[in-house]
Amino acid sequence: MLRPHRRTMLLGLILGLAANAAGLATPLVTKWVLDSFSGGIDLARPVAVLACLVVIGAAIGLWQWILMGTLAEQIVLDARTSIVRRYFQARVLDLLKRPTGELVTRVTSDTGLLHAASGSLVGLINAGVGLIGTLILMGVLDLPLLACTLAAVIVVGAVMSRLLPRIGIAQTAAQESVGRLGADLEGSLRAIRTVKASRAETRQSGRIIAAASDAAAHSVRAARVSAVVWTISWSGVQLSVMLILAVGAWRAHLGLLEVSTLVAFLLYVFQLMGPISELTQNLTALQSGMAAAGRINELDAIGLEPSDPPARPAPPSSTAGPVLALQGVTARYGPEAAPAVRGIDLEIPRLGHTAIVGPSGAGKTTVFSLLLRFLEPEHGRILLDGRPYTEWSHSDVRGRLAYVEQETPVLPGTIADNLRFTHPDATDDEVRAVLSAVRLEGIDPALGATDVSGGQRQRIALARALLRTPEVLLLDEATAQVDGLTEAAVQDCIRDRAASGAVVTIAHRLSTVLDADRIVVLEDGRVRAQGTHADLYASDDLYRRLVEALRIGADTSYV
Numbered sequence: 001m002l003r004p005h006r007r008t009m010l011l012g013l014i015l016g017l018a019a020n021a022a023g024l025a026t027p028l029v030t031k032w033v034l035d036s037f038s039g040g041i042d043l044a045r046p047v048a049v050l051a052c053l054v055v056i057g058a059a060i061g062l063w064q065w066i067l068m069g070t071l072a073e074q075i076v077l078d079a080r081t082s083i084v085r086r087y088f089q090a091r092v093l094d095l096l097k098r099p100t101g102e103l104v105t106r107v108t109s110d111t112g113l114l115h116a117a118s119g120s121l122v123g124l125i126n127a128g129v130g131l132i133g134t135l136i137l138m139g140v141l142d143l144p145l146l147a148c149t150l151a152a153v154i155v156v157g158a159v160m161s162r163l164l165p166r167i168g169i170a171q172t173a174a175q176e177s178v179g180r181l182g183a184d185l186e187g188s189l190r191a192i193r194t195v196k197a198s199r200a201e202t203r204q205s206g207r208i209i210a211a212a213s214d215a216a217a218h219s220v221r222a223a224r225v226s227a228v229v230w231t232i233s234w235s236g237v238q239l240s241v242m243l244i245l246a247v248g249a250w251r252a253h254l255g256l257l258e259v260s261t262l263v264a265f266l267l268y269v270f271q272l273m274g275p276i277s278e279l280t281q282n283l284t285a286l287q288s289g290m291a292a293a294g295r296i297n298e299l300d301a302i303g304l305e306p307s308d309p310p311a312r313p314a315p316p317s318s319t320a321g322p323v324l325a326l327q328g329v330t331a332r333y334g335p336e337a338a339p340a341v342r343g344i345d346l347e348i349p350r351l352g353h354t355a356i357v358g359p360s361g362a363g364k365t366t367v368f369s370l371l372l373r374f375l376e377p378e379h380g381r382i383l384l385d386g387r388p389y390t391e392w393s394h395s396d397v398r399g400r401l402a403y404v405e406q407e408t409p410v411l412p413g414t415i416a417d418n419l420r421f422t423h424p425d426a427t428d429d430e431v432r433a434v435l436s437a438v439r440l441e442g443i444d445p446a447l448g449a450t451d452v453s454g455g456q457r458q459r460i461a462l463a464r465a466l467l468r469t470p471e472v473l474l475l476d477e478a479t480a481q482v483d484g485l486t487e488a489a490v491q492d493c494i495r496d497r498a499a500s501g502a503v504v505t506i507a508h509r510l511s512t513v514l515d516a517d518r519i520v521v522l523e524d525g526r527v528r529a530q531g532t533h534a535d536l537y538a539s540d541d542l543y544r545r546l547v548e549a550l551r552i553g554a555d556t557s558y559v
């Protein structure tokens with residue numbers, strides 16, 4: 001994540017080192033001021049140098065601070081951009097396997113931790129150089145005092161190296177709990193009606209609060225370790241100041257050390273606090289940042305949809321045969337899973353309404369997922385205009401199909417936004433035309449799409465699919481009961497579309513089945529029978545039972 005920002009980091013490092021150098025020189029110049037003062041030499045020059053050092057050091061420090069702050073925001077933005085892009089390029093089924101709320105927290109919360117970590121590498125090098133530089137200059141001033149300082153630094157370093165990794169571990173655990181919190185919260189809010197109707201508010205909120213408490217507990221553990229690390233480093237510095245003061249005063253008393261050297265040395269000891277706290281801070285930030293980066297990198301496991309096929313001379317596509325065809329298609333949802341469909345042969349003619357029926361789990365939705373390329377066949381092939389899917393890009397295929405989902409038919413936004421979702425350039429007239437096609441002419445397109453009834457929502461989803469008359473309409477009919485008006489509107493639209501294009505429905509309603517030009521009966525992942533209602537009703541046992549379950553019973557007027 002840092003790699004693309006190498007140049008900014010290098011500049012940050014150089015600025016940091018320059019600020020460090022100014023800081024390192026200050027005690028020596030102070031000693032020069034003191035020596036000049038006691039030696040009666042002209043004070044103007046050393047004081048001027050000291051003032052310049054302070055101003056230059058401050059200016060460089062300010063520049064570096066702003067630079068690194070901007071870098072941090074850029075890294076968070078880069079991470080968010082790449083995750084969001086990844087989500088939208090991911091294979092649908094891979095993405096749907098993960099809880100939505102958790103996917104959201106990776107973008108919102110995990111990336112936030114990268115903020116502090118982004119400057120930590122530069123900070124670490126800076127602090128390391130500052131620490132070594134300070135120690136060297138201390139050695140130049142007085143070796144025995146340096147030995148006392150080193151002893152303190154080594155003790156502090158040993159304790160820190162044992163404690164710091166625990167911060168990263170606690171942070172990872174905290175972020176995992178935040179992910180669980182996001183997933184549970186999102187799921188519960190989405191099903192808030194069921195939660196309330198089941199009087200499960202307390203239970204659900206309890207679960208979510210438990211995840212929040214877990215996150216807090218882990219973060220508190222991280223905070224405690226950080227506090228201990230800080231306290232140890234500060235106390236270490238303070239103890240060494242006392243030790244150095246004592247040893248220094250004794251050596252000055254013996255005449256082995258000038259007072260100005262002791263003052264300069266003590267200034268260095270105080271300056272040690274800078275690099276030591278910087279080291280501590282940056283190591284802590286690095287630990288949490290690495291934990292977050294690890295969780296973000298896990299997202300690489302989400303498979304991406306293959307990029308578009310290389311441009312090759314397109315064989316003339318045939319407009320004579322069926323628009324879509326499945327030839328011996330077998331597909332499964334995972335390497336371990338049993339095939340969801342096996343050896344499916346199916347043709348969708350250019351005109352007319354094809355209804356797919358079958359018991360639950362027969363593979364109806366899987367056929368739609370294959371047609372929309374959410375799932376790729378393991379064996380067999382799918383053809384569009386007589387050309388295999390592999391020769392078309394995903395976008396080409398989807399551009400020819402319009403799809404109405406069964407469950408979540410509207411997107412956030414107004415009704416007009418929803419209608420223009422596939423074709424953002426649709427005119428107001430086109431929007432009005434599709435609204436009247438689904439018998440929603442009276443509705444205000446500026447209304448929120450979620451502020452309408454369930455039946456109206458289904459009609460909005462259908463209207464979106466009908467805008468710009470798609471060649472093939474794939475309609476997964478809602479299983480929920482809808483009002484007569486909605487049912488009639490859907491029926492009319494299907495009939496209308498079937499007169500000039502192809503309509504494929506996963507039919508859950510008797511009226512839809514009866515309306516179809518041909519019906520495909522799926523059972524256990526295979527095509528069991530195909531034909532018209534009358535043929536199938538007479539010849540196929542399963543079809544008869546399915547239709548009877550749709551409450552046609554033995555009413556022969558339908559047969």
Ligand SMILES: Nc1ncnc2c1ncn2[C@@H]1O[C@H](COP(=O)(O)OP(=O)(O)OP(=O)(O)O)[C@@H](O)[C@H]1O
Nearest residue numbers: 093333337340358359360361362363364365366367
């Ligand atoms: N996302 C998925 N991951 C794993 N297995 C799945 C997934 N979706 C469906 N299956 C399995 O594939 C088989 C066919 O499912 P499919 O959803 O196509 O049936 P369906 O006929 O549409 O059923 P329903 O009418 O209940 O929606 C079932 O055995 C099901 O368990």
